[in-house]
Structures are given as C-alpha cells and as structure tokens.
Amino acid sequence: MDKQNSQFRPSQGFQPNQGNQTPQPNFIQPRGEINITHPQAQLVINKEPQFQQGGGQPQFIQQFQQQQFINNVNLPLQIQPIQTIDIEIKNYQTKIDEKQKEISQFQQTLTDVQVEVNDLNTQIENLELELQQINKSNKKFEDQLFQQNYQKENERTQLNKNIKLSKKEKQNLQFEIKQKQDKYLIQEQLNQNNNQANEIQAKNLEMQYENINQLEKENKALEQQLSRISLQQKDVELIDKFESLKKELLDFDQQIQQSQQQLKEKEDKKKILKQNLFSKDQTISMMREQKRKIDKKIKISQEDIQQYKLEMSKQENSLQGKSKIIVQQEQILHQSKLELPNVYQKLQDEDHKLIKQIKDNSIESKQQEKTNSKILLNQKKKEQADLLESNKQTRAKQLKELQQRFRDSHGQLEICFLIDCTGSMDPYKKQAELCVEKSMISVKNQTQRDTLWSLICYQDKAELKQLGIYKQLQFTDQTQQVTEFLQRTRCTGGGDAPEDLDGAIKQMINNLQWKTKFKIAMLICDAPCHGTNFHDFGRNQDHYPDDDLTQAIELMIQNDIFFIGIIFTSITNKMFEEIRKIYQRHNKQEYFFLYDLRNAQPDKIFESLVGVLTKVSQTATQTNVRNTKVQTRGKISIEAATKENQVPQSPIEMLCKLLLEKQPNLNDFVSETFRVFRIEFSDQKFNEKYLEIQTIGVDDFKQIEEGQWSCLRSKAPFAKGAMKSAYLMIKQSQNASKQKEFYVCKTPLDQKPFKTFQMAVQECLVHLIAQKWMKKFNRDLDEGIKQKEIKKRYPQVIYSDLLIFLDAQGNYWIAERFFEGEFVKYNNNYGYVNQDQSDLNKIGNSFSAYTFVKSNFNYLICDIQGVKCCFTDPAICTMKNYKLEPTDLGNEGIAQFTVSFNLVKNTCQEILQILDINI
Structure with a gap:
C-alpha cells in the first residue's frame, strides 16, 4: 500500500467499523458552541448572545425598542408606562442572560462528561484487548477454561446490551432537551412579537429553564451512575474472574508438581527395573551367543566326523581288498616255503616292498587329491569373488541410478514468495531477501533437499492494468538472483486499503513453471485481499467489495501447494481466518500454516521467517511426521509429542x-x-x-x-x-x-x-x-x-x-x-x-x-x-x-x-x- 493511504492501517490511526455498532458521537467542537449529534436531530446553542456591530445590546432588545419607539409616536400619553415596561424588560433580559449562561455552563459540563464517557469506553476497549492477550498467552489451558470463557462472553454480550440501552436512554434524554430548547426559541420569538404577554412568558420560560436544569441534572446523575455502575461491574467481574483463573492455575500447578513427583518416583523405579532387565537381556544375549557358537562348533564337528567316517570306510574297503590279496599271497608263499625256502624269503622281501609302495602311492594320491581340490576350491572362490564383485558393482551402479532418480523426483523443494509491494512494505521486502539467503542452508540441513526460489511481487488492480502482469521471477537455485530482483523492485502504489492477492495467486499458479513434488507458497503482506468477506474496512474503502479469494485458494489446494500466512498487522486477521475455513471445508487443514510475527523485532523478522520455512519444509516432505501413512488417508499434520522421538504412554x-x-x-x-x-x-x-x-x-x-x-x-x-x-x-x-x-x-x-x-x-x-x-x-x-x-x-x-x-x-x-x-x-x-x-x-x-x-x-x-x-x-x-x-x-x-x-x-x-x- 502507498504511504499516502496509510490512514487505512490501524497502526496509523484507522479503526475499522466493527459490525453494525452505532457510531459514537463526537462532543469536541470549536470554542463558542456545543454540537450535540443525534441520529434524528441536531441542535446548536450559542454560549454567548450575538450582538450587532453597532451596539452593545442584544438584537431582540433593540428590535423591541424600535417597535416601542414606533408605538410611542402614536401614543404620546403612555410614555411613563412604556418606560416602566422597558425597565422591567431589561431586568427580565438580565435574568434571561443569566439563565443562558447557566445553560452554557451546563452544556460545557455535559460535553466534559461525554468526553469522560468516551475515555472510559476507550479504557473498556483496552481492557478487552488485554483480556484477549491474556486468553492468548494462556492458550494451553483452553480446554479447562472453555466453560468460563463461554460464560464470560455471554456476560460481556449482556453488558454491551446494557450499555447500548443506556446510550439509547441518554439519546432520548438529549432529544427531550432539544424539544425543550426548541420550545424556548419559539417562546422567545413570541416575546418579540407580543409585548403584552412578556411577563407571563418570562415566568413560563423561567419555569421551563428550571425544568431543563432539573432534567440536565438528572441526566448527568444518570450518566455518572451508569458509568460508575458499568465500570464497577466490569472491574469486579474481571478481578473476580482473574482471581478465579489465578487460583485454578495455582491448583493446577500443584497438581502438576504432585504428578511430576509421582512420575519421578515411577521413573526411578523404572530405571532400576530397566537396569536389571538390561543386565538380564545382556546375560541372555551372551548365553544365546555362546549357545550359537557351541551349536556351530558341534555342527562343524559333526560334519568333520561324518567326513572322517566316509574316508575311514573307503580305507577299510581298500584294506579289505588288499588283505585278501595278501592272504592269497601268504598261502602261496606258505606252500612255496616248504619247497623253496630261499624263494619264500625273496618273495617275503618283495611283499614288504610292495606293501610299502602301496602305502607310499596311497599317500601321494591323497596329497595329489588334496592339491587338486585346493586348486579347484581356489578357482571356485576366485570365480565366486569375481561374480560377487561384478554383482556388487552392478548393484552399486543400480543404487546410484536409483538415488539420482529419487533425488530428482523427491530431493527438491520449490518455494514461492508472494510479496505485497505497495508503499508500506519496503521493510518487509528487505527481510524477505535475508530470509532467502539464510533458508537455503537451513532447509538443506533439516530435509536433505535442495531449494528453488521464485517471486511474485503484486500490488493492486490499477497497477496490473498498467503493467499487464505483476513482476515475477521464475524458479532459480541462485539466491543472488532473488536478492538482485528484490533490490530492483520498488514498493509503490495501492489505491485503496485492500490489495490484489487473488490476481497474485492465480499468476503464481498459471505462470510459474512448477516441476517438483513439494511446493510451498509464503505470503508476506500487511493488507488483506479485496472482498468485504475478508476484511473489516467496509464497502466504501474497497474498490472491489464483491471479490472472492475462494477460487484462488482452491487452486492451491488442487495443486498440493503448502500455503504459509504471516501476520504482521491485525487487519489481516479476518482474511487468514476465512482462508483457514476454506481449507477446513476441503479437509486440507494440513496444507495451511499461520504464524503471528507482530511481536517480532523489525530487524529480526527474517530469523523468524527462516524458522517458519524450515519447519514447513519438514512437514511438506513428511520427514518429521512420526505417524504411519496409508494409501486411503491424506497427509497427517504435525501433532505435539512429549519428546522428539518418543510417543506418550498408550x-x-x-x-x-x-x-x-x-x-x-x-x-x-x-x-x-x-x-x-x-x-x-x-x-x-x-x-x-x-x-x-x-x-x-x-x-x-x-x-x-x-x-x-x-x-x-x-x-x-x-x-x-x-x-x-x-x-x-x-x-x-x-x-x-x-x-x-x-x-x-x-x-x-x-x-x-x-x-x-x-x-x-x-x-x-x-x-x-x-x-x-x-x-x-x-x-x-x-x-x-x-x-x-x-x-x-x-x-x-x-x-x-x-x-x-x-x-x-x-x-x-x-x-x-x-x-x-x-x-x-x-x-x-x-x-x-x-x-x-x-x-x-x-x-x-x-x-x-x-x-x-x-x-x-x-x-x-x-x-x-x-x-x-x-x-x-x-x-x-x-x-x-x-x-x-x-x-x-x-x-x-x-x-x-x-x-x-x-x-x-x-x-x-x-x-x-x-x-x-x-x-
């Protein structure tokens, strides 16, 4: 918004009309008159009588004397009575002047009282604002205090009704005063035209002024009593409720301390049990490990025994064959021994050599078999190792390709800033520059995802007609481009209080080249959108009062864009509340995030924005959601947990x-x-x-x-x-x-x-x-x-x-x-x-x-x-x-x-x- 239109902002004095409340009368007028404003009538009473330029007497007395002069010309015999009447009229006029001064003083007093009433109303509004802040600061106790707040709202509504009724009674009294004053003016005019009834009319006027004074006093007393009763009632109720809430909070704190003490004792017991259980688990694990090792050794031993048995069986078969041969040879030798003793000895020697040779051949064959087996085993191991290495390289290549594919599809975030670039937004624009510079590293560290940035710098429909399109920056991973773009953008324009957020969102969706899965839009503004449903300015201060932002929000929902709203001023509250309702109607509350930065230091806003973007980026990528996601259910919003990685007891x-x-x-x-x-x-x-x-x-x-x-x-x-x-x-x-x-x-x-x-x-x-x-x-x-x-x-x-x-x-x-x-x-x-x-x-x-x-x-x-x-x-x-x-x-x-x-x-x-x- 333009600085020339800053009167529309609450921070610069503007207070939008709330609902259908009756405008408060303005009792402060220029010196010399009191202006009582009434919905049906208006009366101006001069504090001092008006004099003509040439004389020091009141105008109506001069007119009366002129009329008497004319009458004296025609009635010379009545000079003495006329002079007497003239003296009486002067005395009467003096009394009238005194009464008028008293009325003027009363009116001034009434004005002061009305100013005090306005001050008291302001104090009441300040008290209500303080009460709202107290409610916000104690938000964690909303469930416990819901019934009390509800009852308080009913009582406040009843009190406002009583105040409205009192104001209405006051207006009726003012209207009666006006009627009395009108009658007084009529009587004064009659006095100027009818000299014979002056004395009677003076008495009537005196009685009427007495009635007026009496009514004014009663009105003043009633207003003071009403103000005192209203303030006392509010003060007492607020003090009682504050004391009650304070007492409940103390009781609740004591309960929490007791619960914490009990929990601490249970936690100590639990730690002891955990230690015992952990030691038992370790013992069981060690026993399992020992059992597993023993079982493995037994299995290996059994396999060795089985192999040894097979070899022994083979050797026994071989020895049995050789034993038969030896028995046969021994029989032949035994027969030859009798006949040829020398031959027997020779054959016996040959037999020993043969047995030795057989044994030597058996050992050599076994050694050769072992050598061949080792060679084959080494070859198989080498082939298996080559195959494993080949498979390992293939899997590594496949994994690398998959990781790259996953990074391309799920490893990036697209973030678009929707920035209101009208006159009052220049400080916030600078904070957006710093936010982009700091957020890129923070988001990467917390989500392991790279960020792409874009900008839509919008103003109002008048500027859109001139430009044809709002200034925009397509997605880039270079923060320097974003910074330079924002530095070149000037904050100007803005014809009325609201701005064209609807056009900015539609341009963001239709013109920017969205490519990644995770999309975020952050709105930085200090003014609401067009449409009386989204602000409290009224139709006179909105050039497009019938606009509706609903369709633009629904487009973001359809495109799965996470939307971040930042509250810098209270005049955007209604807009964000209506936006929240749209997300609720579509059951997509998890896509809308609202953060209040009204209390942030102006030069530190960017730090808060960095934190907001990092947190929403985690949520958008679901890296901080501890729940299980199912295909038939949408994404789950963040829920408060007792610890970062633990859930409460079931x-x-x-x-x-x-x-x-x-x-x-x-x-x-x-x-x-x-x-x-x-x-x-x-x-x-x-x-x-x-x-x-x-x-x-x-x-x-x-x-x-x-x-x-x-x-x-x-x-x-x-x-x-x-x-x-x-x-x-x-x-x-x-x-x-x-x-x-x-x-x-x-x-x-x-x-x-x-x-x-x-x-x-x-x-x-x-x-x-x-x-x-x-x-x-x-x-x-x-x-x-x-x-x-x-x-x-x-x-x-x-x-x-x-x-x-x-x-x-x-x-x-x-x-x-x-x-x-x-x-x-x-x-x-x-x-x-x-x-x-x-x-x-x-x-x-x-x-x-x-x-x-x-x-x-x-x-x-x-x-x-x-x-x-x-x-x-x-x-x-x-x-x-x-x-x-x-x-x-x-x-x-x-x-x-x-x-x-x-x-x-x-x-x-x-x-x-x-x-x-x-x-």
Whole structure:
C-alpha cells in the first residue's frame, strides 16, 4: 500500500467499523458552541448572545425598542408606562442572560462528561484487548477454561446490551432537551412579537429553564451512575474472574508438581527395573551367543566326523581288498616255503616292498587329491569373488541410478514468495531477501533437499492494468538472483486499503513453471485481499467489495501447494481466518500454516521467517511426521509429542501398570477360552521367495498349536492405530504368585475379529516377513563383526512372535506379547527418520537400508518401531507397488526414505560398513 493511504492501517490511526455498532458521537467542537449529534436531530446553542456591530445590546432588545419607539409616536400619553415596561424588560433580559449562561455552563459540563464517557469506553476497549492477550498467552489451558470463557462472553454480550440501552436512554434524554430548547426559541420569538404577554412568558420560560436544569441534572446523575455502575461491574467481574483463573492455575500447578513427583518416583523405579532387565537381556544375549557358537562348533564337528567316517570306510574297503590279496599271497608263499625256502624269503622281501609302495602311492594320491581340490576350491572362490564383485558393482551402479532418480523426483523443494509491494512494505521486502539467503542452508540441513526460489511481487488492480502482469521471477537455485530482483523492485502504489492477492495467486499458479513434488507458497503482506468477506474496512474503502479469494485458494489446494500466512498487522486477521475455513471445508487443514510475527523485532523478522520455512519444509516432505501413512488417508499434520522421538504412554500400557498392582474390574472384561496357534515361516520358503515378495502367500506358513488358554479380554478396544484396533488380553494362571502375562489383540478398525484362519495369517504377512529379515540381518551383522574383528557389540533385535487365538465362536484374533517400556518410532513409511544417536536407532534405520539393498532394490522394510529390542508393526514399500497392505506406498515411500536417510547416514555408517553396504 502507498504511504499516502496509510490512514487505512490501524497502526496509523484507522479503526475499522466493527459490525453494525452505532457510531459514537463526537462532543469536541470549536470554542463558542456545543454540537450535540443525534441520529434524528441536531441542535446548536450559542454560549454567548450575538450582538450587532453597532451596539452593545442584544438584537431582540433593540428590535423591541424600535417597535416601542414606533408605538410611542402614536401614543404620546403612555410614555411613563412604556418606560416602566422597558425597565422591567431589561431586568427580565438580565435574568434571561443569566439563565443562558447557566445553560452554557451546563452544556460545557455535559460535553466534559461525554468526553469522560468516551475515555472510559476507550479504557473498556483496552481492557478487552488485554483480556484477549491474556486468553492468548494462556492458550494451553483452553480446554479447562472453555466453560468460563463461554460464560464470560455471554456476560460481556449482556453488558454491551446494557450499555447500548443506556446510550439509547441518554439519546432520548438529549432529544427531550432539544424539544425543550426548541420550545424556548419559539417562546422567545413570541416575546418579540407580543409585548403584552412578556411577563407571563418570562415566568413560563423561567419555569421551563428550571425544568431543563432539573432534567440536565438528572441526566448527568444518570450518566455518572451508569458509568460508575458499568465500570464497577466490569472491574469486579474481571478481578473476580482473574482471581478465579489465578487460583485454578495455582491448583493446577500443584497438581502438576504432585504428578511430576509421582512420575519421578515411577521413573526411578523404572530405571532400576530397566537396569536389571538390561543386565538380564545382556546375560541372555551372551548365553544365546555362546549357545550359537557351541551349536556351530558341534555342527562343524559333526560334519568333520561324518567326513572322517566316509574316508575311514573307503580305507577299510581298500584294506579289505588288499588283505585278501595278501592272504592269497601268504598261502602261496606258505606252500612255496616248504619247497623253496630261499624263494619264500625273496618273495617275503618283495611283499614288504610292495606293501610299502602301496602305502607310499596311497599317500601321494591323497596329497595329489588334496592339491587338486585346493586348486579347484581356489578357482571356485576366485570365480565366486569375481561374480560377487561384478554383482556388487552392478548393484552399486543400480543404487546410484536409483538415488539420482529419487533425488530428482523427491530431493527438491520449490518455494514461492508472494510479496505485497505497495508503499508500506519496503521493510518487509528487505527481510524477505535475508530470509532467502539464510533458508537455503537451513532447509538443506533439516530435509536433505535442495531449494528453488521464485517471486511474485503484486500490488493492486490499477497497477496490473498498467503493467499487464505483476513482476515475477521464475524458479532459480541462485539466491543472488532473488536478492538482485528484490533490490530492483520498488514498493509503490495501492489505491485503496485492500490489495490484489487473488490476481497474485492465480499468476503464481498459471505462470510459474512448477516441476517438483513439494511446493510451498509464503505470503508476506500487511493488507488483506479485496472482498468485504475478508476484511473489516467496509464497502466504501474497497474498490472491489464483491471479490472472492475462494477460487484462488482452491487452486492451491488442487495443486498440493503448502500455503504459509504471516501476520504482521491485525487487519489481516479476518482474511487468514476465512482462508483457514476454506481449507477446513476441503479437509486440507494440513496444507495451511499461520504464524503471528507482530511481536517480532523489525530487524529480526527474517530469523523468524527462516524458522517458519524450515519447519514447513519438514512437514511438506513428511520427514518429521512420526505417524504411519496409508494409501486411503491424506497427509497427517504435525501433532505435539512429549519428546522428539518418543510417543506418550498408550492407554494399554497405563492399564497394564494398574493391573499389575490391582485386580481388573471384571465388568470391563470378558472371560474366554482360546485355542492358541503360533505362525512359523520356514527358512527354506523364505530363501526361495524373499526376492519375489509378491509370491509369498498364506500357504508358505505353518501353524503350531500352543494349547488352550483361559484369558480375560477387554470388551472394548483401548487404542487404535492407522489400520487396527487394539484389545487387552490377560492370560490367566492357576499359580497366583506367577506374574501376569499381557497380550495385545489386534482386529481391523471395524472392531470385528477375522472370520477365517487364512484372513488372520494374511494380516500377519508383513510382520512375519520382517521377522525373517531381522534374523538374517542379525546373522550377517554377527558374521561381519567376527570377520572384521570388531570389538563393539550391538543389541540383538527381534520381531516378536505372533499368535492367533481361536475363540469358541470360530473367530480369529491376532495377539502379540505386550512389553512394558517406552515405545519409540525409528522411521515411518513416508520419509521420517529418527535422528537419535542410540544403537537401537542406528540398527532400525540401517535395517531398512539393508533390506532395500539385499532385496535387489525390490522393496524396503520401514515403519520401524518398538519397545527396547522388540520391534513390531512394520510396513513394506515395494518398487512395483504390489500393495501388500494399505501402508505400501510403493515407489513414493522408498524415494522419501532414500532422500531422508542422508540425515542419519553418518551415524549408521559403522553398521553399514560391517554389512558391506555402500549406500
């Protein structure tokens, strides 16, 4: 807006008319008269009587004397009575003058009172503004104070009604005063034309003035009483409510402190239990590791023994043949011994030589066989190594191409600034320059995405007619171009208070070359758009009062553009509120962000803008959304969490803690007997089909019956996720001293169990596949640690076993053991990655990258989450979008994770190197 039109801005004195309130009268007038403004009439009363230029007497007295002079010419015999009357008239006139002075003083007093009333009204408005600020500062207690605020609004409305009624009564009194004054003027004119009735009229006038004075006094008293009562009532109510709110806040703080103390004690107990459990877990892990090593040694020993037995069997067969030959030779020698003793001795010697030669030949042949085997083994190893290297290079090339493709499609953000470039916006334009310079690095660090920038510098429709198009800059990755463009743009123009935001948005959508997936528009303005629905200026101050911004906002919604509104002045509040309603009607609230920078330092606004852009950029790319995204549901807006990477305790967890100490309320549970089955996915089936995940079906799993369990099941679900409802199940035991076992039973969101066993197994499919992958991941990690002789040991993570419960009605429930502890999400299926430095977080994100590489880039296991070393509820995104579940976001989910993984790549590098994965 132009500086010449700055009177339309509240900061420069303009206050738009609120609703249909009656305009307040202006009681401050030029010196010498009082102007009482009334909706139906207006009366001006002179403080001082008007004199003619040539004399010092009042005008009506001079007229009266002239009339008397004319009469005296015709009635010379009545000179004495006329003189007497003249004297009486002078005395009467003196009284009238005194009354007029009293009336003037009264009117002046009335004016002062009205000024005081205006001041009090201003104070009331200031108090109301302060009350609004208090409500904003205590926004976190809105739920607790909602009822009180609602009652306060009703009382305020009633008070405004009372004030309006009082003002109306005051106006009626003023109207009666005017009527009295009109009568006085009429009587004064009659006095000038009828000399005989002067004395009677003077008495009537005196009585009337007394009545006027009495009415004025009563009016003054009423107004003072009304003002005093109104202010006292407001002050008392405000003080009482403030004290009440203050007391409630103190009570609430005490409750919070008590809760915090209790939580601290529980946390201390939990830490002790965690330490004990962790030591037990370590012991169990060590025992498992020792058992695994012993089993491996036993297996190797068994294989060696079997091989040795085979060799011994071969040698025994060979020796048996040779023994037969030797026996035959011995028989021949025995016969020859009798006949030819010398020949016998010779043959015996030859026989010893033959045996020695046979043994020597046997050793040489074995050595030759071993040598040949080693050569063949080395050749096979070399061929296998060459093949592995070739496959490794091929996969590396394929991964590089995929990463480049993902960066091109999901690795960029497009940000457009819509800047109001009318006269008053020059300081904000400079802040926009600084924002662009600082935001590029910040957005890159927080989202791992590059930014492209564009500008639409709009004014009003008059300038648009002259220019034909608003000044614009196409998308560029050079901040210098943006800065130079803004420096060349001058802030001028703006004919009326609103500006042409509608034209700017439509030009942004139609003229700019949007290419990337993530699009953001930030509006920087200090004036609303055209259209009386979007501001409080009224039709007289808007050249286009019937304009409607709705269509432009809907175009941004259709093009998936995230819209950021910045409040610099309060006159844009109504516009942004109407824009919010449009997004709500389309159920797209997550695409609109509104930030209030009215209290920001003028020279530090750019820092706030950088923070806003960074936060919205994270939301636009979904890198900070911890929820699971499904194909049938839109993007999820940011929700407040207790910690950056942890979610609050679930109702089931709190209930389990309660049930550990107390007996459950049987009214909330159903006692049932189930047949329990465990689902198992064989290694053979997994090795055959893991590269072609779409071929894995229900028939590849086998069920192992665990027996019959007596359980208590909650009647209603205690929690709901993206796809399932969760019930609590307690396994009953005859041993009262045995610790209770809690299970979480899951059903579809319609809260009905599965009708067939196949349907239940199909629901477990993704979890069971992830379970096998985690076992493979652990084996490869252990083998890599052993080969590379790395001393560091990582915790052994598992996906818990799933059980299927069959109830008496033939319904199937999926059950999973409940583990107490903090539930942590390490990534989701749409680009969120946890940036914590813990080993479990490193394992969780490395596991996702591992499955993508080892599956030959066919799919990615993500949505990694769980309690301690027990993970659960994974999701799988497939490159060909096989839609194994609604959480399979296909290529989209994989691309999001691949780009966001760079945020934690350095922390996961050690595990990736152990696994020989270069990503």
